[in-house]
Amino acid sequence: xxxxxxxxxxxxxxxxxxxxxxNGNTIQDYLESAICSLTGERLKxxxxxxxxxxxxxxxxxxxxxxxxxxxxxxxxxALNAWLPRDIIVTDAREVPxxxxxxxxxxxxxxxxxxxxxxxxxxxxxxTQAHHPTKLDVQAMEQxxxxxxxxxxxxxxxSRRSQKTNHVRTIYEAYMTVDHxxxxxxxxxxxxxxxxxxxxxxxxHMVRIIMGxxxxxxxxxxxxxxxxxxxxxxxxxxxGPTAVGHALTLWxxxxxxxxxxx
Amino acid sequence: xxxxxxxxxxxxxxxxxxxxxxNGNTIQDYLESAICSLTGERLKxxxxxxxxxxxxxxxxxxxxxxxxxxxxxxxxxALNAWLPRDIIVTDAREVPxxxxxxxxxxxxxxxxxxxxxxxxxxxxxxTQAHHPTKLDVQAMEQxxxxxxxxxxxxxxxSRRSQKTNHVRTIYEAYMTVDHxxxxxxxxxxxxxxxxxxxxxxxxHMVRIIMGxxxxxxxxxxxxxxxxxxxxxxxxxxxGPTAVGHALTLWxxxxxxxxxxx
Numbered sequence: 001x002x003x004x005x006x007x008x009x010x011x012x013x014x015x016x017x018x019x020x021x022x023n024g025n026t027i028q029d030y031l032e033s034a035i036c037s038l039t040g041e042r043l044k045x046x047x048x049x050x051x052x053x054x055x056x057x058x059x060x061x062x063x064x065x066x067x068x069x070x071x072x073x074x075x076x077x078a079l080n081a082w083l084p085r086d087i088i089v090t091d092a093r094e095v096p097x098x099x100x101x102x103x104x105x106x107x108x109x110x111x112x113x114x115x116x117x118x119x120x121x122x123x124x125x126x127t128q129a130h131h132p133t134k135l136d137v138q139a140m141e142q143x144x145x146x147x148x149x150x151x152x153x154x155x156x157x158s159r160r161s162q163k164t165n166h167v168r169t170i171y172e173a174y175m176t177v178d179h180x181x182x183x184x185x186x187x188x189x190x191x192x193x194x195x196x197x198x199x200x201x202x203x204h205m206v207r208i209i210m211g212x213x214x215x216x217x218x219x220x221x222x223x224x225x226x227x228x229x230x231x232x233x234x235x236x237x238x239g240p241t242a243v244g245h246a247l248t249l250w251x252x253x254x255x256x257x258x259x260x261x
Numbered sequence: 262x263x264x265x266x267x268x269x270x271x272x273x274x275x276x277x278x279x280x281x282x283x284n285g286n287t288i289q290d291y292l293e294s295a296i297c298s299l300t301g302e303r304l305k306x307x308x309x310x311x312x313x314x315x316x317x318x319x320x321x322x323x324x325x326x327x328x329x330x331x332x333x334x335x336x337x338x339a340l341n342a343w344l345p346r347d348i349i350v351t352d353a354r355e356v357p358x359x360x361x362x363x364x365x366x367x368x369x370x371x372x373x374x375x376x377x378x379x380x381x382x383x384x385x386x387x388t389q390a391h392h393p394t395k396l397d398v399q400a401m402e403q404x405x406x407x408x409x410x411x412x413x414x415x416x417x418x419s420r421r422s423q424k425t426n427h428v429r430t431i432y433e434a435y436m437t438v439d440h441x442x443x444x445x446x447x448x449x450x451x452x453x454x455x456x457x458x459x460x461x462x463x464x465h466m467v468r469i470i471m472g473x474x475x476x477x478x479x480x481x482x483x484x485x486x487x488x489x490x491x492x493x494x495x496x497x498x499x500g501p502t503a504v505g506h507a508l509t510l511w512x513x514x515x516x517x518x519x520x521x522x
Contacts, residue, residue: 009383056384076380090380090444119337119351122270123317123388183351 003099004075005063007091011056013126013245014086018051018060027051027087031062034082039068048105048252049200052207054244056127058111059251063101107171107253109197110206113246114214116189121181128191129210129246135189135217137177142223143216144173144194147209147230154233156209157202158241166233168205172197195250204241212239264360265336266324268352272317274387274506275347279312279321288312288348292323295343300329309366309513313465315505317388319372320512324362368432368514370458371467374507375475377450382442389452390507396450396478398438403484404477405434405455408470408491415494417470418463419502427494429466433458456511465502473500 010027018027028045036042045064051057070078075092083089115121115128116135147156150169157166173196182188194213196206212229215221221239229237271288279288289306297303306325312318331339336353344350376382376389377396408417411430418427434457443449455474457467473490476482482500490498 009380011383058383080380085381085386086383088380088383119270119341119349120346122272122319122347122349124384125346127384 001065001067001097003063003065003095003097004072005061005093005095005099005101006075006079006089008060008062009058009088009090010060011086011126012051012054013056014084015053017053017055018047018049018057027057027060028062030083030087031079031089034079035064035066037082038078039066039070041066041068046101048101049108049249051249052204052244052247055247055249056245057249060249061101061105061252061254063095063099065097101252104254105200105252106255107197107199108201109195109250109253110201111248111250112194112196112206112210112242113248114192114194114210115181116192117182118186118188121191124191126245127248129243131214131217133218135192135214136219137175137189137192137217139219139223140192140213140217141175143213143221143226144175144196144209146223146226147196148173151230152233153202153205153230155229155235155238156205156212157235158204158208159235161203163202166202168202169199170196171199206247207242207244208235208238208240210242210246214242215239262326262328262358264324264326264356264358265333266322266354266356266360266362267336267340267350269321269323270319270349270351271321272347272387273312273315274317275345276314278314278316279308279310279318288318288321289323291344291348292340292350295340296325296327298343299339300327300331302327302329307362309362310369310461310510312510313468313505313508316508316510317506318510321510322362322366322513322515324356324360326358362513365515366461366513367516368458368460369462370456370511370514371462372509372511373455373457373467373471373503374509375453375455375471376442377453378443379447379449382452385452387506388509390504392475392478394479396453396475397480398436398450398453398478400480400484401453401474401478402436404474404482404487405436405457405470407484407487408457409434412491413494414463414466414491416490416496416499417466417473418496419465419469420496422464424463427463429463430460431457432460467508468503468505469496469499469501471503471507475503476500 016025020028045062048061079089113128154166177190179190277286281289306323309322340350374389415427438451440451
């Protein structure tokens with residue numbers, strides 16, 4: 001018996017999220033089906049966590065136990081041959097039998113991308129929310145800074161969250177603005193990427209954070225409202241859940257000796 | 262009568278090229294249909310030039326004469342409302358009645374993108390050729406430099422070219438290598454973007470240049486073969502026509518007073 005840990009990138013546009021659903025068409029289903037085609041084993045993989053329908057991953061991690069003797073360096077290309085073009089396994093390594101991709105994940109980073117130019121970006125529209133009207137990015141950054149720390153994030157969790165404990169830690173969060181697609185002389189505001197690194201995330205947490213920060217950017221809320229929203233522990237105090245297709249699970253980190261990124 | 266000049270971006274994946282074809286499904290067809298929906302006019306637009314099936318544009322330019330009184334600042338959003346999501350008009354201005362988008366184009370720039378990493382890039386696979394095996398980028402750059410100047414590019418033109426004169430000028434050509442998607446510690450070679458600016462381009466010219474440079478990168482040809490290939494004026498001396506979906510018409514430039522980019 002071997003325990004294999006892999007990294008997978010996917011364009012989530014056409015899928016119903018990472019985790020197996022009754023209707024199929026999830027990333028997990030396609031990965032398990034590719035493994036079965038390769039080894040004949042009907043096994044279950046363990047992802048580092050779910051991603052919603054339409055959400056992408058640049059560095060999702062999963063593991064599974066296999067009896068297959070296939071050498072580790074052959075797995076990526078062999079699995080990719082069985083996978084659709086928008087799911088790509090980019091790393092495979094053998095890990096101790098005790099390794100568990102979800103329970104042992106230490107830090108996760110998500111990226112949320114907002115195109116604040118006047119027009120959609122034809123080459124990245126699958127991974128960007130389009131917000132052509134005026135945004136106060138500085139206020140959004142101030143609001144984001146209030147979210148760094150260890151808090152009960154109930155206000156920023158889906159009401160359907162089944163977790164009993166909503167305390168999480170956000171270690172790091174920042175925004176970058178890319179002007180390389182802005183038209184010279186226009187009022188294009190650039191592509192705003194928000195990176196948020198935390199110990200773990202509640203259902204819809206990044207999207208609700210972003211929906212709230214967009215309201216801050218629009219002037220509907222103030223950056224200094226954020227601490228009160230956190231304190232309220234009440235979903236209705238935060239902003240709407242921002243669209244999922246602009247969200248990408250960017251990386252998952254483990255203890256140094258089994259680091260994946 | 263007004264003469265309007267517009268800039269359009271498109272993801273060419275789903276289309277049969279820019280210029281009208283008997284079967285429809287071209288960028289020009291969709292633009293003319295959107296204009297007709299807006300103004301009721303069945304008119305013909307003039308593009309700065311064709312692009313092949315599957316080729317993209319980040320700054321294609323076209324013009325047309327219209328009787329419509331719609332104010333110039335309304336055109337982009339109004340046309341975009343009628344266009345598919347992967348065709349976007351990003352600029353509209355009124356130009357002298359004598360302006361002609363093809364005849365008056367002074368310089369065109371194309372970009373060709375090669376992913377030389379081991380795995381395809383999930384977020385840019387529609388606009389990249391994937392070439393995971395070893396490429397000598399320095400040799401490719403040396404080969405590219407030999408193509409700068411004024412030459413008869415018959416060796417780099419489709420045999421179906423109907424132009425009587427194959428003399429063109431390449432003003433500028435260079436490569437950039439983007440390592441932001443390379444996996445640390447891997448032998449990923451990065452994303453190689455080649456930018457070529459010229460007075461005009463023959464049918465398939467950039468793709469044949471790139472197919473030839475890929476042979477140079479693979480060691481099948483030497484950079485110093487390029488002058489002899491040019492001199493031969495014989496299509497069979499150059500390399501194959503590289504895939505179209507990695508090519509993007511990047512910008513079109515006009516005289517200073519009517520500059521579009």
